[in-house]
Amino acid sequence: MSRLDSFLRRLAAQRTLIEAAAAHVASLEGPIVELGIGNGRTFDHLAALFPDRKVFAFDEYFHSAVGVLPAAECMVSGDIRDTLPFALPRLGARAALVHNDLGAGDPSQHAAIAAWLAPAIEAVARPDAVVITSFLLPFKRSVSLPLPAGVKPGRYHLVQLVPPQDVPSV
Numbered sequence: 001m002s003r004l005d006s007f008l009r010r011l012a013a014q015r016t017l018i019e020a021a022a023a024h025v026a027s028l029e030g031p032i033v034e035l036g037i038g039n040g041r042t043f044d045h046l047a048a049l050f051p052d053r054k055v056f057a058f059d060e061y062f063h064s065a066v067g068v069l070p071a072a073e074c075m076v077s078g079d080i081r082d083t084l085p086f087a088l089p090r091l092g093a094r095a096a097l098v099h100n101d102l103g104a105g106d107p108s109q110h111a112a113i114a115a116w117l118a119p120a121i122e123a124v125a126r127p128d129a130v131v132i133t134s135f136l137l138p139f140k141r142s143v144s145l146p147l148p149a150g151v152k153p154g155r156y157h158l159v160q161l162v163p164p165q166d167v168p169s170v
């Protein structure tokens, strides 16, 4: 497959998964979190799907196309490893949906990021939040949601966090 075909498939998979995830979180209150705004493509799609929710974007730099920047209160700049774990007061409520687009295409780098990113997401997300991620994240408790038709397994992941069980009374 050419790199152009691969890129097109990636973008199509992102759009399909974001729309599937939007249906999953329709009944879950909370803001939306975009990790890695980049050129603003997926942020803009999330903002269009969630006109009544705050969509926060995290990135080292905000250089996306003019008109695609979030409101200032929803922009969190800096290394996500430093900003995300402490972002709950900024979000105002636990996130219903998190989209992780920090992938760099390198499995070793993904493993290193995943180790700090999973607990950072857990620190700011609802216990039943939905997460779209370009590489697997070692959450304490999560289940995989079925991938929509047309998304090749292994390329993108759709998961839902699972709240801890109530401690049974004795």
Ligand SMILES: C[S@@+](CC[C@H](N)C(=O)[O-])C[C@H]1O[C@@H](n2cnc3c(N)ncnc32)[C@H](O)[C@@H]1O
Binding pocket: 035, 036, 037, 038, 039, 040, 041, 042, 043, 058, 059, 060, 061, 078, 079, 080, 081, 101, 102, 103
């Ligand atoms: C693949 S691009 C995101 C593409 C974007 N979602 C879009 O649709 O246009 C990844 C982005 O993640 C950001 N990024 C990667 N690691 C980061 C980190 N540790 N902290 C902050 N930003 C990071 C990069 O600056 C880059 O803008």
